[in-house]
Amino acid sequence: MVHDENPEGMPIATLFSSLVTTEILIPIFIEIKKRVPNFITNVLMSDDINSFPNAWEEAFGNDFKHLLCSWHFIRNWNSNVSTKAIKPEKWTYCYRNGLVINTNMKLEQWHRQLKYEEAEGKVMKRLDKTISLLLAAIAKNLLSCVSSIERGKLTSRVALILKTQRE
Numbered sequence: 675m676v677h678d679e680n681p682e683g684m685p686i687a688t689l690f691s692s693l694v695t696t697e698i699l700i701p702i703f704i705e706i707k708k709r710v711p712n713f714i715t716n717v718l719m720s721d722d723i724n725s726f727p728n729a730w731e732e733a734f735g736n737d738f739k740h741l742l743c744s745w746h747f748i749r750n751w752n753s754n755v756s757t758k759a760i761k762p763e764k765w766t767y768c769y770r771n772g773l774v775i776n777t778n779m780k781l782e783q784w785h786r787q788l789k790y791e792e793a794e795g796k797v798m799k800r801l802d803k804t805i806s807l808l809l810a811a812i813a814k815n816l817l818s819c820v821s822s823i824e825r826g827k828l829t830s831r832v833a834l835i836l837k838t839q840r841e
Contacts, residue, residue, distance in 0.1 A: 676715075684815065685784060686710075688808060690801065696728045703733030719743055740764060787811060 676686055689702050707713065715734070719741045720726035727740040742764045789795065792811045798804040 684819065685812060690804075694723065694725050696725045696732070699725055699729035700732050703729050707733055717741060722747065 676684055687702055687706055689699070691698050713734070714736050715738055717739050718727055718730050720743060722742050727738075730738065788808065788811055792807045798807065
């Protein structure tokens with residue numbers, strides 16, 4: 675998931691796997707690099723496993739800041755207090771100044787869209803149906819992105835002003 679021009683989240687790749695290891699992630703990151711050779715990121719946000727940052731560094735090799743997802747951090751806090759205290763620069767908000775990223779809300783919004791709007795809350799068990807659903811959701815996102823670029827982003831503040839003017 676990356677920021678687009680609005681800045682909204684735009685999915686750029688999807689991986690279906692029962693394992694999350696560095697060896698599994700490296701090929702997908704290398705494919706992203708092949709398709710977008712000038713892609714550079716300053717921040718990578720993930721859960722608290724080394725697979726993501728290790729694979730990212732292997733594929734892209736650029737200097738980036740690895741942040742921990744707040745939701746995963748809070749969920750794991752009680753079970754792992756000692757290890758979290760060792761690396762506060764990965765999870766405390768004071769170290770996120772100037773990084774333009776605070777949460778993974780765009781990814782969570784994408785997950786909600788897939789699960790509740792597209793799949794109607796059902797657990798997807800078949801890969802073919804899941805891929806079809808995913809492609810439909812991506813098409814919807816792209817259409818929304820193009821239309822918001824064409825007409826200009828309608829923020830909640832602008833929507834409130836327009837609603838007030840109509841009344």
